[in-house]
Amino acid sequence: MDHCENREEDVPDGFWKPGQTDRFEHLSATNRSLVYSGSAAEEQLEPSCVSFKSCWSSDRYIDFKQRRTTSERDDPRTLSAKRFYGRSADPEPSQASQASHRSSDRYIHFKKQKRVKLEKHETSWIPSQWKCLQENPKPSKEKRDCISESSSQQSSEVSSCQSTQQHQTELDSIFVELEEKFGTFVKNELQTIKMVLSADVAECAGSGKVGDERMCENKDQRSNREALVNITVRFLREIGQDKLADRLQKKTLAAVCQREVKSRLKQKFEYVFEGIAKAGNPALLNQIYTELYITEGGTGAVSDEHEVRQIETASRKAARPETTIRQEDIFKLPPGRHEPIRTVMTKGVAGIGKKLLTQKVVLDWAEDKANQNIHFMLPFTFRELNLLKEKTFSLVELVHHFFTETKEIWSFEEFQVVFILIGLDECRLPLDFHNTQILTDPGKSTSVDVVLINLIKGNLLPSARLWITTRPAAANQIPPACVGMVTEVRGFTDPQKEEYFRKRFRDEEQASRIISLIKSSRSLHIMYQIPVFCWITATVLEDMLKTRQQEVVPNTLTEMYIHFLVVQIKVKKVKYDGGAETDPPWSPESRKMIESLGKLAFDQLEKGNLIFYESDLTECGIDVRAASVHSGVFTQIFKEERGLYQDKVFFFVHLSVQEFLAALHVHLTFSKSGVNLLEEQQTTSQESKTRKSESAEILFYQSAVDKALQSPNGHRDLFLRFLLGLSLQTNQTLLRGLLTQTGSSSQTNQKTIQYIKEKISENQSTEKSINLFHCLNELNDVSLVEEIKQSLSSGSLSAESLSPAQWSALVFILLSSDQDLDVFDLKKYSNSEEAFLKLLPVVKASNKAILSGCNLAEKSCEALSLVLGSHFCNLTELDLSNNDVEDSGVKQLCLGLNDGLKNAHCELETLRLSGCQITDEGCGSLVLALDENLTRLKKLDLSYNHLGEGRRASLTSRRDDPNWSLEILEVEPAGQRWLTPGLRKYSHQLTIDADTVSRKLKLSHNNQMVAHGEELQTYTDHPDRFDVKPQLLCKTGLTGRCYWEVEWKGRVDVSVSYGGVNRKRESLGCMFGQNDHSWSLRCSDSSFSVWHNNKKEPIISSVSHRVAVYVDCPAGILSFYKVSSDSLIHLHTFNTTFTETLYPGFMLKPASSVCLH
Structure with missing residues (x-):
């Protein structure tokens, strides 16, 4: 039977391309090996009748030393298995003579009952002393003839055979053990093949035992199994199971393809190049990857x-x-x-x-x-x-x-x-x-x-x-x-930045020094999130530490990139030009290369292109061969990349590098010719020479600022920072050899600085304002920021007196700080609507915004609505409590909630609208917004509003609705009384506890007024009385929310305290504010200050002789205000956790008094 007949119907469609299914049809039937198993083998024990002159058995052998079965003309049906196991298909030539009968009728026994017949010339490799081994003690006549014939041809082999026979018993024992091992091996592998044939093709390729678990085997193990797969395929065809044979080949081929794809991808991706790639400095990705x-x-x-x-x-x-x-x-x-x-x-x-x-x-x-x-x-x-x-x-x-x-x-x-x-x-x-x-x-x-x-x-x-x-x-x-x-x-996160530099610098001491230097550079800390910038920094610092042992990181972006450029020029000088590291880096050739790259960078930046093809380079007047040279020398700046089978592409290593070189090109052009490339219409050369004066230079930089501000998306921001940085004499000194002109005059720089400050004062958008502050930093001017920082640290910042530029500086500082973004409390700066609108970008960036009691109304809600509707709002908790937003403000807020809550990125989980004068109307708008956008809102606080019973019941039902995420709902207390504006809705009537009043204090006006007396009072003894300090407590403990006002004169502490505060001994610890049981506002004719746990915090504010206190006991909020014309001006807020009942208290110095209201 011809077992190579067409079997296209047995192979699933799509695996081999139609027309290729019968890939072995070209082979003749006599070129197929005959493999016998079981009873079939027993029936074929007679000598082969195949002619020695046929090609059927030529060069066929089983090579146990090399662990493979093959011939010079391998059956193509076995090639996929060879590829699967990673073996070569080229055998060594057979050394047996075609005329010899040495290889005839030779049998290898895997098990006693199973035999595989090997045809002529297939055992030519077997050592001569083994060829006379017999299956039985008495060899057949056939085998005796074979031995005799071999002996007559080579007497030395006969002698070897006789010697082997003397040890027959020992060899029999060895071969019994070998048969057992062969049998176990074959049995296990056949079980695996059976499992593979039971699975689908994908399972075999991806997770099957043959295709997956053996990927780590060595070549010998793979070759052994290759041989067995080949034999199994032949067996299957011999017994008429062609479909299974094709299926096995298909499955092994799938695994082969996977393994070869993996091998190729591993070769492609296992190395990354640091330094000059074409010079060959590969690093293992697994070693440097962070x-x-x-x-x-x-x-x-x-x-x-x-x-x-x-x-x-x-x-x-x-x-x-x-x-x-x-x-x-x-x-x-x-x-x-x-x-x-x-x-x-x-x-x-x-x-x-x-x-x-x-x-x-x-x-x-x-x-x-x-x-x-x-x-x-x-x-x-x-x-x-x-x-x-x-x-x-x-x-x-x-x-x-x-x-x-x-x-x-x-x-x-x-x-x-x-x-x-x-x-x-x-x-x-x-x-x-x-x-x-x-x-x-x-x-x-x-x-x-x-x-x-x-x-x-x-x-x-x-x-x-x-x-x-x-x-x-x-x-x-x-x-x-x-x-x-x-x-x-x-x-990179902060720990990942450190990990990167520790991997980049293997020397632990050097890595620690570099990490310390980086942490000290606050002006660039945001850029270190970008891995490419970390790499640029590492390149620069490595050179600095090696050549100059400099212990300062470049402080501006421009300085960092200038150093980076110079390092590349030095590498080119040393590695390509054969120069020394001490030689001047710039040469006419390197200048020309940088100028060409700068022109390309600027022209393509104007077009918005970051990837350049050969046509793009040609359009910019750059020779493609020269570009290849550039990419070879400056691979860390300008890269050339080839696809697998494709043409070249070119690109700068990072957008910031392209912007730096573009700015350098604009600067070089202006300094050489006076031509301003940023102007749409260029002047003539004569006009350029005339305009190249100090005034022209000032206009040059001012026009660059204006161009950047006109860009709606900030695409010129970094370019502007580089261009302004290049104007400094110190930076131009670093580029001596490339720049031949002197730097801008100090007067030009000062006028540019002043112009930028004027632009900051014009209420620019937050992003534009922040970039202008970065520009000031590039010009080494931090005066505006330092002024605000000093005011903040000294506590002398007065929101009422800030100029627009100072407000912008405050926003810049807060957004650049690691603090104040987790919890932003507006009252720390001002409790006014004006301050809220100025600091709105900080609110947007915060996780938790505490805006309670800040006099916000409908206008603020409208602005806040835009924040909530933004895709980039970070708020998870918003506290608007105690603002008179009313129903109209809630409706405005709901517009933003509608947009924001529809956004899957919205993180708002807690919304507090307690004490905001909301009625059923405003609540209806809120419920509607939440109903339309079932969100992750988990806590809603509408307490201290005037909600009807129906609205409260409706909200409660939604809390219990599994479709809502709401877990905590607060709607009590509720009622008409809570519609009173401001904090006065929480007014609390104070009653002095006469049993606590110090004998130094005198009560009057029905115990509503207290003064420091000139004589000791004759109060009865009482364990609660303050016996040393001129202090007192009120009778009723505070619960919920409470508010009161007092008028004072002299030197007074307005306090709240736990009832267990010390009253009986002379020590600082028993005074209000000087222990951890009390909090005080100290009032004097010259100033205010707050005290807690003996720590003082000055308050910069004008003095008012009427002050107010607000306490939210459950929330842990204690706020002090001054009262001016019935308006509350915030002084200070303590945010803490109250563990005991609080009592109002007072401490009065001589000639002082307090009147309760």
Whole structure:
């Protein structure tokens, strides 16, 4: 029977391309080995009748030394198994003579009852002394003839054979043991093969025993199993099980493809290049990789702001628990999600680590460390896909084009495949998701953009999963409906920054020094979240410590990038030009190269291009061959990258490097020719020479500031910082050799500084104002910030007297600080609506905003509504208690809640509107907003308002509704009395406890007034009386919320205290405010101060002789106010936890008095 007949019907469609199913048809029947098993072997024990002259048995052997079975013309049906086990298909030539009968009728016994017949010339490798071994003590005539014939040909072999026979018993014992081992091995492997044949193809490739658990085997082990798979395939064909034979080959081929894809990806990704890549300084990715901070739940919103702005915004997010994702869990279903996620989009700004993240994930898969349930992980970059724009492919052909190892697979439906699409922001393909034809056939050819669109939409290969990486501005190219989960790479946390530098600098002492230097550089601390910036810093500091032992980190962005550029020039000088490290770095060639790169950087920045192809370089007048030279020398600045089979692409290592070189180009052009490249209409050369004066220079920098402020998204922010930084003489000195002109005059710089301060005073947006402060820092002017910092630290900051520029400085300080963003209490700065509006950006960035008792009304609610509706609001808790917002303000607030709560990124969990004069009308608006957006709101406080019974019952039912997240609802107390404006609704009538009054104090006016007497009073003895200090307590303990006012004269402490405060001994500890049982406002004709636990805090405020006290006992709030014209001006608030009942108290110095109201 011809076992190579066509069996196309036995192989599942799609695995081999039609027309290739019968791949072995070209072989003749006599070229197939005959393998016998069981009874079949017993029936074939006679000598072979095959002619010695046939090619059927030529060069066939079983090589146990090399552990393989092969010939010079291997049966192609065994090739896939050889690939699966990683063995070469080239045997060593046989040494047996064709005329010899030595190899005839030779048997190897795996078990006594089973025999495999090996045909002529297949045992030519066996040592001569073994060839006379017999199965039985008495050899057959046939075998005796063989031995005799061999002996007549080679007498030495006969002698060896006779010697072997003398030890027959010993060898028999050895071979019995060998037979047992062979039998065990074959039995185990056949069981494995049976299991593989029972599973589907994907299971075999991904998690089956043959395809997965043995990936770590050595080549010899793999070869042994290769041989057995070959024999099994032959056996199956011999017994007529061709379908099973093809199935086994198919399954082993799938595992082969996977292993070869993994091998290739491992080779591609296991190394990263630091330093000059083409000079060959590879580093193992696993050794230098530092974990990145990855969060789940990014918004679908697109930000087109400058990415440094986005980093600053992200850095202001208050420290609170977020859903973080480990890199190995990118493709896993997150907790709480039940629907499978097909597409994951990972966003992150340039240089934040997206590419390295994908490289690490792929490498871990290729090294069998993670995601082994995935059969094929196929990374594509849009840089490479862009170059196929004019070509047509099917999805399968596209995979084959980039991953040739998979060319024998024509259907991927049976496999778990992950397509990784890297750099969506670099895509130049027309991704039209609304007007593109539907394509469901993976084998149908069309344009690449159509293939990608249908793959992303799930029309093609719906079983596949996708991972798309992009910068935030390009995220909207993919419809939200096509994205199952959004993640965000935030770069490095503080511990991860340290880990990076410790890996970068193996010397522990040096690493610690560098980390210490970095921590001291507060002006650049936000940039250190970007891994690329950490790498730039490491490069600069390594050179500084090596050459100058400098112990100061560059303090500005411009200085850092100048040092980085100079380091690259020095490396080029030493490694390529053969110079010494002490030689001047700049040469005519290096100057020309930097000038060319600067022009490219500026021209392409104006066009918005970050990736450059050969055509882009040609348009900018740069020779492509010269660009390759640039990328070879300055690979840390300007990179050249080749796709797997594609043309070159060029790009700067980071957007900030491109912006720096663009600013350098603009500066060089102006300093040489007076031409301002930022102007739309250029002047003539003669006009340029005339204008190149100090006034022209001032206008040059002022126009740059104006251009940056006109940009709605801040795309010129970093460029402006670099351009202004390059104007300093100190920075130009660092570039001596490249810059031939002197720096700007000090007068020019001072006028630029003044111009920036004027712009800050013009109530710019928060982001623009912050960048202007960064610009002042680049000009080494921090006067405005230091002025506010000094006022804050001394307590002399008076919100009423701040100028607009000072308010902006305060916002900048608060947003740049590590403090005040977790809990922002507006009363620390001012309890006015004006202050709230000025500090609104800080409210937006905070986790918890305490705005209670700050005189906010409808206008503030309107502004706050915009904050709540923002995609970038960080608030989890908002406290608006004790503001007279009324129903109209709640309605405004609900507009923002409607927008904000619809946003999945909204984090608001607690909303306090206690004591806000809300009635059923306002409550109805609030309930409606919450009903329409079932949210994560867990706590709602509407106590101390006038809500009817119906509204309260309605809210209570919603708290019990499982569709609501509401856990805590406060609606009591309620009633008409709480509609009184301000804190006076909590008025508490004080009654002095006469048994506590010191004999130094005199009561009058029905115990509503107390004064320090000139003589001791004759009060009866009482254990509660203060016997030394001139103090007293009131009779009734405080509960809930209480408010009272007093008028004072002289020197008075207005206090609250636990009832157990010390009263009987002379010590500082028994005075109010000088122990941990009491809190005091100390009033004098010259100042106010607050005291607790013997710690004083001065209050900068004018003095009023009427003060008020507000206490919220359950909330732990104690506030002091001065009363001026019936208005309350906040002085100080203590936030604590009260563990005992509080009592009002007073301490009076001589000639002092207090009158209760």
